[in-house]
Structures are given as structure tokens and as C-alpha cells.
Amino acid sequence: MKILFFGSLTDIIGVADLCLNGITDTDALQQFLKAQYPMLSSAKYFIAVNQKMISANTPLKTSDTVALMPPFSGG
Amino acid sequence: MSNNERYSRQMILPGFGLAAQEKLRAAKVLLVGLGGLGCPALQYLVGAGVGSIGIMDADKVSISNLHRQLLYSETDIGQLKTTVAAKKISEQNAAISIEIYAYAINKQNALQIIKDYDLVIDGTDNFSAKYLINDACVLLNKPWIYGAVYRYEGHVSVFNLGSLPLTQPLINYRDIFPQKPYNGEIASCEAAGVLGVIPGIIGTMQAAEAIKIITGIGKPLYGRMFNYNLLEGNSYEIEMVKIKDAPTIDQAFFNTMNTDISAVVDCDALDIDIEEIDTASFIQLRTNPNVFVLDVRERHEYPAIDFSHAQIPMSELRQAIFDLPEKELCIICHQGIRSIYAGQLIRAKRNLKVYSLKGGLTAYFNKVKA
Structure with a gap:
């Protein structure tokens, strides 16, 4: 599956997208990412699966695109 | 007749006409922040004929503003943004009524000022102001148009848009990001850098959303977060939902939150x-x-x-x-x-x-x- 990162999260991950497989749901995805990128633990963001924001743990398929979107404040 | 001539190019658009133009003339829009987002938003609202516009900003024009805040010139440096902006837009369109607020939005003035407007455009550059605008608009049942940039990316969305009586709770900013980041947690333009066209594009989109909401044409970006990426030349749209543990914004919540806004910097x-x-x-x-x-x-x-x-x-x-x-x-x-x-x-x-x-x-x- 494809994971997209936006705004300040690309500074933490170092890239704007990752391809990951074998992750079953969004909780497992977050756990994996936070272990790999510790600074993600204190970042604020919402998660969208296939361009729809989620409000609870959501199962993931290989064909899914997941987005992690942080807030921006510049103007 | 002269007004029909002035606005003729937009009035001949399908679905626009005199009715939409009249709605713009009757509309009252508050623009909070006259920076990179606020300048283009203001110029397009004035151009389109929005009848009453409130402009709110405590800052003075500085040289580092000029690469993205194209309303201001070198001779304006050191002057209040509200003063310069009011003068320039009255030259652009003398029929527009301008209300000036030459100070920052805060917990004490937000409700009092916003209550007189139909909608708010957020041209601010900090989270404290964005959360305050959100909470005040929720309390007053007003829609607001969010805009923000981070380096080469920008966000646009419309929050709290719906007419009374509400059939379901409206989506507001705290449904998406319940907790305000700390000061400095996410870099501002000052710290992270910004290319002038990014707030130019986002601020112009905010004006477009305002015109859509006022006239009723098209489909507002309510319930949708639009992300523009200049470097990639692409955009990404996300449908938003209310998260489960989003706070309820009532007067008591408003009173206890938004305390830091006047003490952001020494x-x-x-x-x-x-x-x-x-x-x-x-x-x-x-x-x-x-x-x-x-x-x-x-x-x-x-x-x-x-x-x-x-x-x-x-x-x-x-x-x-x-x-x-x-x-x-x-x-x-x-x-x-x-x-x-x-x-x-x-x-x-x-x-x-x-x-x-x-x-x-x-x-x-x-x-x-x-």
C-alpha cells in the first residue's frame, strides 16, 4: 500500500511517500511508523484511507492509499 | 448602469447574473490577517463587489512582506497594514464599505466583532488565531474559510457551513485537529520559508470559496480538505469526518480555551x-x-x-x-x-x-x- 506524508511530516519521514506491505490496519501502521520514525510520536496529524478521513482503527488492503495530514499554520 | 458595466464579465457567467451580484453587494465578510493569504483574498473580494468587508490586523508593513503581500509597496513600509489596505482598496472600488480593526483578534474581541459578519476568512499565520476563529464561529454559527501554508504546500477548507436549524452537527476545525499544536511545534513561514505564490494561490482560493458561499454557486469545500503541492504540481483532497472524541465547543469551553493568544510572544x-x-x-x-x-x-x-x-x-x-x-x-x-x-x-x-x-x-x- 502507498503511504503519503504531507507538510511537516515529510521532514520527519524524509520522503513524501512510502510503499509498505503486510500491514493489516491503521493502528498497526502507526505503530510501525512510530517505531521507525520516533519523532512521529509527538506529531499531530489525521489519517485518511483512500482520501477519506478515518476516526477509528481501519483495516488496510494492499491497494489502499493512506495519507497522514498534519495541520499547517503559515500565512 | 456603471455597476452592471463594472461587473459585466462575471454577471454574464452561467448561473451568476444580477441575483448573484446583489448577494455579493449585500454580503459582509470579515478578513482576519492581511498577510500573504489576506492580501489576495481581499483584492479579489473587492474586485468581485463584496459590499462590506472588515479588515483586521495589528501589523505594520515590513520589507520581508513585499515578496508575497502584493497589496503593499516600498513606500508603505512602517505603516499599519489596515491603513494601507483600506486606502488601496478604496481606490480599486470606492463602492465597498470598509471597517478597519487595527489590532489582533483575541478572546475578548472575537465574538463581538465576528457576530456582525456573514462569514470569516482566516488569513492568519498562527494556530492560536485559527483555533480562536474556529471556536468563535462555532459559538456564533458562522462559516469560516481556512487557509494555511507550509513551505511549498497549502491547505484550503471551509468549516462550520450550514444553515439553521441544523440537521446534524457541522464539521469544525477541532473535529480534524482537536488539539492546538504548541507555539513553534510546526514552523511558521518566518521559520520555514515560503514562496510568495503559495499564499497567493491559497488566499485566492479562499476568496473563491467566499464568493461561492455568498452567491450559492458551485460546491463549497465544506467537509473537504484541499491540499495543493506546488513542487509536485498536484493537489490531494480528503473528505473529512467528525472524530469521536472531538470537544464540544460551548461558551464554557470558549472561556477556558484560547487563553494564550495575547501572550504568544515577548x-x-x-x-x-x-x-x-x-x-x-x-x-x-x-x-x-x-x-x-x-x-x-x-x-x-x-x-x-x-x-x-x-x-x-x-x-x-x-x-x-x-x-x-x-x-x-x-x-x-x-x-x-x-x-x-x-x-x-x-x-x-x-x-x-x-x-x-x-x-x-x-x-x-x-x-x-x-
Whole structure:
């Protein structure tokens, strides 16, 4: 599956997208990412699966695109 | 007749006509912030014939504004943005009624001012103002148009749009991001940099959303977050939902939140230069016994760090400045922004050598992991 990162999260991950497989749901995805990128633990963001924001743990398929979107404040 | 001539190119559009033009003339829009987002938004609202516009900003024009705030000229430097903007837009369209608020939005004035407008455009550059606008608009049942930029990316969305009586709760900013980031947690344009066209594009889109909402044409970006990426030349749209643990915004919530807005910065400290060091220098420096490593993140921030350091959260730092040892200070935080501000606060009171870890622990962990 494809994971997209936006705004300040690309500074933490170092890239704007990752391809990951074998992750079953969004909780497992977050756990994996936070272990790999510790600074993600204190970042604020919402998660969208296939361009729809989620409000609870959501199962993931290989064909899914997941987005992690942080807030921006510049103007 | 002259008005019909002035607006003829938009009035002949399918679905627009005299009816839409009349709605624009009758509309009252409050624009909070006259910076990179606010300038283009204002110019297009005035051009389109929005009848009454409130403009709110405490700042004066500075030279670093001119690359993106195209309403202002070199001769305007040092003057209040509201004064300059009011003069320029009255030259652009004398029929527009302008209300000037030459001060920042705060908890005391927000409800009083916003209640007289149909909608609010957020042209601000900080989270405190965005959350305050959101909470005030929820209390007053007003829609607001959010815009924000980060480096080469921009966000646009419409929050709290719906007519009474409500059939379901409206989506507001706290449904998406319930907790306000700390000051400096996410870099501002000043710290992160910005290309002038980014707020130009986003501010113009905010004006477009305002025109759509007022006239009823098209489909507003309500319930949708639009992300524009200039470098990639693409956009990404996300359908938003209310999260389960979103706070209920009522008068009591409003009274207890939004307390920090007038105390965001201590202006006298901001001119002090703080030396930034990279991760490699930091790794050397932190083993020096004369160096005191100070983490200014809040207590619940992660990750934990495995080298010796002291932690005084930014929220408690002011009270602790005179407890700091007579040592060289190396200050660290999440992104290396709060640490500079912490260094400035300390240097304003204490004569200590102060360093800030450039890029913060984000840069540190990227380097250590590599």
C-alpha cells in the first residue's frame, strides 16, 4: 500500500511517500511508523484511507492509499 | 448602469447574473490577517463587489512582506497594514464599505466583532488565531474559510457551513485537529520559508470559496480538505469526518480555551540572535561537562531521549530561568523552533552562552538513525 506524508511530516519521514506491505490496519501502521520514525510520536496529524478521513482503527488492503495530514499554520 | 458595466464579465457567467451580484453587494465578510493569504483574498473580494468587508490586523508593513503581500509597496513600509489596505482598496472600488480593526483578534474581541459578519476568512499565520476563529464561529454559527501554508504546500477548507436549524452537527476545525499544536511545534513561514505564490494561490482560493458561499454557486469545500503541492504540481483532497472524541465547543469551553493568544510572544526578546548548531556539533558538545543540555518539550511529548539532559517544558520555562546553572546551554526541542525562542527568553534575563539544536530532535534522530 502507498503511504503519503504531507507538510511537516515529510521532514520527519524524509520522503513524501512510502510503499509498505503486510500491514493489516491503521493502528498497526502507526505503530510501525512510530517505531521507525520516533519523532512521529509527538506529531499531530489525521489519517485518511483512500482520501477519506478515518476516526477509528481501519483495516488496510494492499491497494489502499493512506495519507497522514498534519495541520499547517503559515500565512 | 456603471455597476452592471463594472461587473459585466462575471454577471454574464452561467448561473451568476444580477441575483448573484446583489448577494455579493449585500454580503459582509470579515478578513482576519492581511498577510500573504489576506492580501489576495481581499483584492479579489473587492474586485468581485463584496459590499462590506472588515479588515483586521495589528501589523505594520515590513520589507520581508513585499515578496508575497502584493497589496503593499516600498513606500508603505512602517505603516499599519489596515491603513494601507483600506486606502488601496478604496481606490480599486470606492463602492465597498470598509471597517478597519487595527489590532489582533483575541478572546475578548472575537465574538463581538465576528457576530456582525456573514462569514470569516482566516488569513492568519498562527494556530492560536485559527483555533480562536474556529471556536468563535462555532459559538456564533458562522462559516469560516481556512487557509494555511507550509513551505511549498497549502491547505484550503471551509468549516462550520450550514444553515439553521441544523440537521446534524457541522464539521469544525477541532473535529480534524482537536488539539492546538504548541507555539513553534510546526514552523511558521518566518521559520520555514515560503514562496510568495503559495499564499497567493491559497488566499485566492479562499476568496473563491467566499464568493461561492455568498452567491450559492458551485460546491463549497465544506467537509473537504484541499491540499495543493506546488513542487509536485498536484493537489490531494480528503473528505473529512467528525472524530469521536472531538470537544464540544460551548461558551464554557470558549472561556477556558484560547487563553494564550495575547501572550504568544515577548517582543523584546525576539531580536536576540541564538546560535544554531547541527546534530554533529551537538553530539560532540553534549558530552562536555560545562554544557547543560535542556529539553524544552512538554512532559507528554515523545520520543524519550537516551542522553543526559534536563527537561523544563516551555510552558514552565519563564519561572525557571534563574534556576538554570552557570553553564553553556544547549537547548533542544521537536523541530528547533521552540528552542530558539527558549534561548531568547533565557538570554533576555541571563548572560549565558546559548545554543539551539538546528532542526531539533527531528534532525537528530534522522542523523543518528542513518
